[in-house]
Amino acid sequence: MQQMLMTIVLLGLLGLLGLLAGCAQPQVEQPKANGSYLVIENSQAWAVLISDGKRVEERGTVVDVIKLASRHSAVAASYVIETTNCGRVQWLTERADDADGATTLMSLHNNQQLDDAGCMLGNGLARVWTVLDYSG
Structure with missing residues (x-):
C-alpha cells in the first residue's frame, strides 16, 4: 500500500513538473499567410489580399482583358475590373528579362479611388500580384 501511495505521489509530481516545464517554454510564433x-x-473578378493570415476581398466585374503574345512588348497582359468600392482598377503584367529567361510581374496601378475608405485594394499597391484566370 505504501509503495502504491509513493508511486501515485511521484506520478503526480512528474505530471506537475511536466506542466510547469511546458509553461516555461517560449511560445513558438506560427507563420502567417x-x-x-x-x-x-x-x-x-475577385481581388484578394491576404496579410498576416487575414483575408479581405473586393468583388468586381471584368471590363477588359488584353493578352499580348509578343516577347518585345513591355506589357504581357492587362486586366481591368469595375468594383463598387474602388471603381475601375487595372492590373498590368509587365515583362522583365533576366538571365533565366522572360518573367512577368503583375502589379496594381493606382487610381484616385484606391485611397477611399471603403476600398481595401490601396493596401496592395506595393505588392506583386498573382493572376488566376479560370475563364478558359
Missing part, C-alpha cells in the same frame, strides 16, 4: 491574387472567372 500573405499573398495578393486577382481571380478571374468569365465576367466575374
Whole structure:
C-alpha cells in the first residue's frame, strides 16, 4: 500500500513538473499567410489580399482583358475590373528579362479611388500580384 501511495505521489509530481516545464517554454510564433491574387472567372473578378493570415476581398466585374503574345512588348497582359468600392482598377503584367529567361510581374496601378475608405485594394499597391484566370 505504501509503495502504491509513493508511486501515485511521484506520478503526480512528474505530471506537475511536466506542466510547469511546458509553461516555461517560449511560445513558438506560427507563420502567417500573405499573398495578393486577382481571380478571374468569365465576367466575374475577385481581388484578394491576404496579410498576416487575414483575408479581405473586393468583388468586381471584368471590363477588359488584353493578352499580348509578343516577347518585345513591355506589357504581357492587362486586366481591368469595375468594383463598387474602388471603381475601375487595372492590373498590368509587365515583362522583365533576366538571365533565366522572360518573367512577368503583375502589379496594381493606382487610381484616385484606391485611397477611399471603403476600398481595401490601396493596401496592395506595393505588392506583386498573382493572376488566376479560370475563364478558359
